[in-house]
Amino acid sequence: MKRRDFLKNCVVAAKGFALSSYAFAAAGCALSGEPAQARSGRRRPNIVFIFIDDMGWRDVGFMGSQYYETPNIDRLAGQGMVFTNAYSNAPNCAPARACLLSGQYGPRHGVYTVDSSSRGQSRLRKLIPIENTTVLDSNIVTIAEAIRTAGYVSASIGKWHLGDDPQFGPIGQGFDVNIGGYSAGHPKKGYFVPYNNPELPDGPEGEYLTDRLTDEAINFIETNKNQPLFLYLPHYAVHTPLQAKEELIEKYKEKSGSNGQNNPKYAAMIESTDQGVGRIIDKLDELDLAENTIVFFFSDNGGVKNITSNQPLRGGKGMLYEGGIREPMAVRWPGVVEPGTTSDTPVIGVDLYPTIVQMTGAPTPDGKLLDGESIVPLLKGQDDWQREAIFWHFPAYLQGKAEGARDEHFRTRPCGAVRAGDFKLIEYFEDGDLELYNLKDDIGEQNNLVDTMPEKAAELHTLLLDWRKEVNAPVPTELNPEYDP
Numbered sequence: 074m075k076r077r078d079f080l081k082n083c084v085v086a087a088k089g090f091a092l093s094s095y096a097f098a099a100a101g102c103a104l105s106g107e108p109a110q111a112r113s114g115r116r117r118p119n120i121v122f123i124f125i126d127d128m129g130w131r132d133v134g135f136m137g138s139q140y141y142e143t144p145n146i147d148r149l150a151g152q153g154m155v156f157t158n159a160y161s162n163a164p165n166c167a168p169a170r171a172c173l174l175s176g177q178y179g180p181r182h183g184v185y186t187v188d189s190s191s192r193g194q195s196r197l198r199k200l201i202p203i204e205n206t207t208v209l210d211s212n213i214v215t216i217a218e219a220i221r222t223a224g225y226v227s228a229s230i231g232k233w234h235l236g237d238d239p240q241f242g243p244i245g246q247g248f249d250v251n252i253g254g255y256s257a258g259h260p261k262k263g264y265f266v267p268y269n270n271p272e273l274p275d276g277p278e279g280e281y282l283t284d285r286l287t288d289e290a291i292n293f294i295e296t297n298k299n300q301p302l303f304l305y306l307p308h309y310a311v312h313t314p315l316q317a318k319e320e321l322i323e324k325y326k327e328k329s330g331s332n333g334q335n336n337p338k339y340a341a342m343i344e345s346t347d348q349g350v351g352r353i354i355d356k357l358d359e360l361d362l363a364e365n366t367i368v369f370f371f372s373d374n375g376g377v378k379n380i381t382s383n384q385p386l387r388g389g390k391g392m393l394y395e396g397g398i399r400e401p402m403a404v405r406w407p408g409v410v411e412p413g414t415t416s417d418t419p420v421i422g423v424d425l426y427p428t429i430v431q432m433t434g435a436p437t438p439d440g441k442l443l444d445g446e447s448i449v450p451l452l453k454g455q456d457d458w459q460r461e462a463i464f465w466h467f468p469a470y471l472q473g474k475a476e477g478a479r480d481e482h483f484r485t486r487p488c489g490a491v492r493a494g495d496f497k498l499i500e501y502f503e504d505g506d507l508e509l510y511n512l513k514d515d516i517g518e519q520n521n522l523v524d525t526m527p528e529k530a531a532e533l534h535t536l537l538l539d540w541r542k543e544v545n546a547p548v549p550t551e552l553n554p555e556y557d558p
């Protein structure tokens with residue numbers, strides 16, 4: 074944290090929470106060498122982080138879906154703060170997770186995409202992309218390792234996608250419990266038993282994976298209710314394969330689609346996920362833990378274009394257009410976040426590591442490089458919180474024909490992007506092309522302003538170039554000898 078922000082947070086903590094030395098400590102303001110828990114007598118807050126896979130910005134009721142039914146998620150969001158400009162660090166699964174868990178932008182750890190960075194036909198790829206890393210380096214201090222020092226017991230329940238235990242899975246990266254997490258990015262055998270998941274013994278015939286992960290999450294909460302817990306719940310849902318419970322599918326077959334959302338199987342997967350969120354919230358209430366539990370709801374990348382609709386956003390999963398990276402996000406923090414509030418300030422995955430560290434009162438690990446900023450001030454209603462810009466770096470090819478993409482062969486060609494204020498600039502590495510959008514007036518990214526606002530484009534481009542230099546971001550320049558469009 075910058076010294077200015079540190080002092081600002083301390084003042085806010087002192088004003089708003091005069092009676093709670095815990096809150097003061099949680100704002101990152103160390104009073105003495107004593108741990109926060111000892112000073113306040115109040116237990117550190119539990120953290121429940123619900124992370125949905127491939128859920129689009131408008132795939133929940135609280136973001137305006139008229140087709141999908143998410144009453145429990147909506148209730149949770151209504152009791153907290155909704156972030157309308159929340160971003161993932163990447164338009165696909167593994168890099169989004171690597172950034173979230175490390176608190177670092179892609180160029181720090183090299184996880185840029187899923188599997189190979191050379192996807193699609195070679196003759197259509199002009200450049201040799203930057204090689205991708207598929208596991209998160211063990212030397213990186215993850216969020217679980219960071220808050221473990223403050224006495225947290227932690228579990229990763231669900232999809233991991235950054236390597237296998239014992240070294241690269243959740244256990245290798247500092248979680249006490251791993252249920253269902255390994256290198257796979259989707260349920261290999263599907264959502265019904267048998268799962269063929271090396272980290273998840275099969276349940277009874279007919280068991281549905283989303284329900285099972287909810288059961289495991291509830292079991293973890295019950296087992297550890299007497300100590301500070303960190304539950305990281307990265308659901309496999311609502312990633313493909315589209316498989317759901319028959320009675321729910323039938324329900325949505327009877328329902329009319331809305332705003333381009335009309336897939337009954339996908340809707341049924343979302344409803345099962347929502348039911349799970351409801352059961353977890355109810356369990357927190359039942360165990361009298363809700364008041365001291367901070368719940369996050371977030372997704373790792375945008376909705377898939379031929380399954381759902383991200384309207385009015387352009388594009389979907391796999392693109393750096395808003396449809397690929399803007400996510401539904403809400404945070405419930407009883408006693409701190411005013412219920413029913415909204416923030417339009419851009420926030421991004423890497424912000425959540427320093428946020429959780431601050432919430433828990435854990436020390437930032439020695440020498441830890443963090444690219445994000447804690448959003449605790451935003452959660453406390455401090456609306457003048459801002460930073461200059463946030464960034465994306467995607468030096469890879471992702472094949473696929475999808476509506477909203479820049480061309481018919483790739484969802485994304487190697488590119489980078491920056492958002493500063495209302496503006497967003499995308500730079501394509503094959504040809505140096507730039508696209509500039511004013512998201513305030515043109516959330517659908519239809520009107521490229523590069524020619525009409527050259528100074529604004531240059532300003533954002535400079536920010537992007539400077540950032541790439543700062544984080545040593547590799548840009549592909551080598552020509553592909555097989556290129557023959």
Ligand SMILES: [Ca+2]
Pocket residue numbers: 126127165166312373374
């Ligand atoms: Ca995903």
